[in-house]
Amino acid sequence: MPERKPRTLFDKIWDAHVVETLPDGTALLYIDLHLTHEVTTPQAFDGLRAAGRRVRRPDATLAVVDHNIATDESRRTGITDPESRLQVETLERNVREFGVPYIPLLDERQGIVHVIGPELGRSLPGMTIVCGDSHTSTHGAMGALAFGIGTSEVEHVLATQTLLQKPARNMRVLVEGNLAFGCTAKDIILAIIGRIGTAGGTGHVIEYAGDAIRALDMAGRMTVCNMSIEAGARAGMIAPDETTFEYIRRTPLGPKGEAFERALAWWRTLPSDPGARFDREVRLAAHEIAPQVTWGTNPEAVLPITGTVPDPEEEPDEAKRAQMRRMLEYMGLTPGQRLTDLKVDVVFIGSCTNSRIEDIRAAAAIVKGRKVAEGVRAMVVPGSGLVKKQAEAEGLDRILREAGFEWREAGCSMCLGMNPDKLRPGQRSASTSNRNFEGRQGPGGRTHLVSPAMAAAAAIAGHFVDVRDYQPREALA
Amino acid sequence: MKPFTTLTGIAAPLPRANVDTDQIIPARFLKAITRAGFGRHLFANFRYREDGSENPDFVLNQEPYRRAEILIAFENFGCGSSREHAPWALLDFGIRCVIAPSFADIFHNNCFKNGILPVKLPREVCERLMEDARMGGNARLTVDLERQVVVRPNGEEIPFEVDPLRRHLLLNGLDDIGQTLQHAAAIDAFEAKQRAAQPWLYA
Numbered sequence A: 001m002p003e004r005k006p007r008t009l010f011d012k013i014w015d016a017h018v019v020e021t022l023p024d025g026t027a028l029l030y031i032d033l034h035l036t037h038e039v040t041t042p043q044a045f046d047g048l049r050a051a052g053r054r055v056r057r058p059d060a061t062l063a064v065v066d067h068n069i070a071t072d073e074s075r076r077t078g079i080t081d082p083e084s085r086l087q088v089e090t091l092e093r094n095v096r097e098f099g100v101p102y103i104p105l106l107d108e109r110q111g112i113v114h115v116i117g118p119e120l121g122r123s124l125p126g127m128t129i130v131c132g133d134s135h136t137s138t139h140g141a142m143g144a145l146a147f148g149i150g151t152s153e154v155e156h157v158l159a160t161q162t163l164l165q166k167p168a169r170n171m172r173v174l175v176e177g178n179l180a181f182g183c184t185a186k187d188i189i190l191a192i193i194g195r196i197g198t199a200g201g202t203g204h205v206i207e208y209a210g211d212a213i214r215a216l217d218m219a220g221r222m223t224v225c226n227m228s229i230e231a232g233a234r235a236g237m238i239a240p241d242e243t244t245f246e247y248i249r250r251t252p253l254g255p256k257g258e259a260f261e262r263a264l265a266w267w268r269t270l271p272s273d274p275g276a277r278f279d280r281e282v283r284l285a286a287h288e289i290a291p292q293v294t295w296g297t298n299p300e301a302v303l304p305i306t307g308t309v310p311d312p313e314e315e316p317d318e319a320k321r322a323q324m325r326r327m328l329e330y331m332g333l334t335p336g337q338r339l340t341d342l343k344v345d346v347v348f349i350g351s352c353t354n355s356r357i358e359d360i361r362a363a364a365a366i367v368k369g370r371k372v373a374e375g376v377r378a379m380v381v382p383g384s385g386l387v388k389k390q391a392e393a394e395g396l397d398r399i400l401r402e403a404g405f406e407w408r409e410a411g412c413s414m415c416l417g418m419n420p421d422k423l424r425p426g427q428r429s430a431s432t433s434n435r436n437f438e439g440r441q442g443p444g445g446r447t448h449l450v451s452p453a454m455a456a457a458a459a460i461a462g463h464f465v466d467v468r469d470y471q472p473r474e475a476l477a
Numbered sequence B: 001m002k003p004f005t006t007l008t009g010i011a012a013p014l015p016r017a018n019v020d021t022d023q024i025i026p027a028r029f030l031k032a033i034t035r036a037g038f039g040r041h042l043f044a045n046f047r048y049r050e051d052g053s054e055n056p057d058f059v060l061n062q063e064p065y066r067r068a069e070i071l072i073a074f075e076n077f078g079c080g081s082s083r084e085h086a087p088w089a090l091l092d093f094g095i096r097c098v099i100a101p102s103f104a105d106i107f108h109n110n111c112f113k114n115g116i117l118p119v120k121l122p123r124e125v126c127e128r129l130m131e132d133a134r135m136g137g138n139a140r141l142t143v144d145l146e147r148q149v150v151v152r153p154n155g156e157e158i159p160f161e162v163d164p165l166r167r168h169l170l171l172n173g174l175d176d177i178g179q180t181l182q183h184a185a186a187i188d189a190f191e192a193k194q195r196a197a198q199p200w201l202y203a
């Protein structure tokens, strides 16, 4: 019998989910898990209703509210914004009517859809996972094929549990060696996007590999995969290993006992075969990655914290030069300014990129015994109610509150300027989220993307600082 | 999805190129929770003045074009954002066919998903059809998908091309979902196999 061609992690998951291949090469791909939230689903459920269709696999579907909701106490007394309330009530009506499992706003497991999937043990290796949300790529950290879809496709998955998809190309990003002191998963992914650009992954699924990726905990791996979409990739993924399996063992809804052992046997077959072919490969040396800060209005406009604001006049390409000028104007920056001289008005630690317990521990380690600088609004928004509970059990909320941070309820919060948490025009933020687009955190807001440690240090100093100089060494123990 | 076989109706002339989806429906109207009702906001920036009153100069505010079912425009119709709200708005207004020399890719796909037929015809043909449309209520066009022809008021027939699979879906009123459900047996078989091999994926 001929040797089977070596396959990548992506190839293996893809092959295992093709229901049928249509004559033009399009695959009917089976979807194992469909996560849903209040913003991109109302029209999809409407479509089902109009056609008299049902949700094919409610047991493979999970709904939660995260985008639109307030992250303060007001959520307990009812949502005040009428449009947000209607979207949430609509989701609640739909999940009841169609029998979809739902985590309500006041449930302690409520949280950002991309935090709760892995945390609850619903997102597992080898799965195909979709959600009407581009940051579905996060779940690729579990060793799954996970990607965002549009509203018609949401309806398609609800009705058929499948999607019509053309295969993607394989790309591997190898991050070799060890991360230096004070550097994190966020710095890895920002450095990767800085290197390959916001369209660098177009048409590809990225597999992240190498020692520095292997060394990351699950939270770090989710941070990396989360921002794959910011590199233009269809999805990002990391091969499952002992770190993954240990994580799943501790989840409430992951397979247990014999089912776990059976699953484990299949999960162990998933990593890319030696000699598997990637259409494209990129290598980074982990020890060369410094703490990163974005200076512009897309995640590719990023520099090490030791850098200075670039000068558009030094950019030879006319179109790029014009774009840089626009970015500097919007961001209120002058060429040559040191990034460490930029004062911040708001510090936001949260979002599906960086709101897990590990992120909050990293922030608390920096601020312990210190105070938020005068005039800075600093907030920590846990990614889920369970993260919040864990942080409180560890006393992290006390450390953060005593330093002057707001300690809030779980949700997307200031990541996207759709709920009450917004930047005001002209305000500069150090944010652990994933998009620094114009107006993303509120009209006129100026976002700088950083790691949780960098954000926490900026809150204390009142301006960006190199966390490597700032971090007490013992905090890393 | 409503099948599209033959449509005879009033055609509205919109002699513009690069009509983008932001023009078709501005972003501020995307907060609604249903697919219905976007017709009110179709071309909102053209149709309404700042005080909210109708702009009588815009074609869709004029008789008989308020009842238009066909829209004729120029190159690159539907460019810009991928919002599916654009075809939703056209459909809700009553437009089921757009005729133009070229379409933006995503919009073109989205039309088929929503029972709208985009017809590609050369610029000079579109100009002639636009003349027909300007004749008003007596100048109905017929778009016959079965025979793949547009019939002018003078009886002249203009053939057009359309992807055979998509034509099949439209003629039969099958959306992607309807199409996929024809593979229901294969999906059932896949699930049976997967359930046996990976029971932890099933509740």
Ligand code: SF4
Residues within 6 Å of the ligand: A066, A067, A112, A113, A114, A133, A135, A351, A352, A353, A411, A412, A415, A416, A433, A434
């Ligand atoms: S936290 Fe931000 S990026 Fe993540 S799902 Fe919410 S809005 Fe989207």
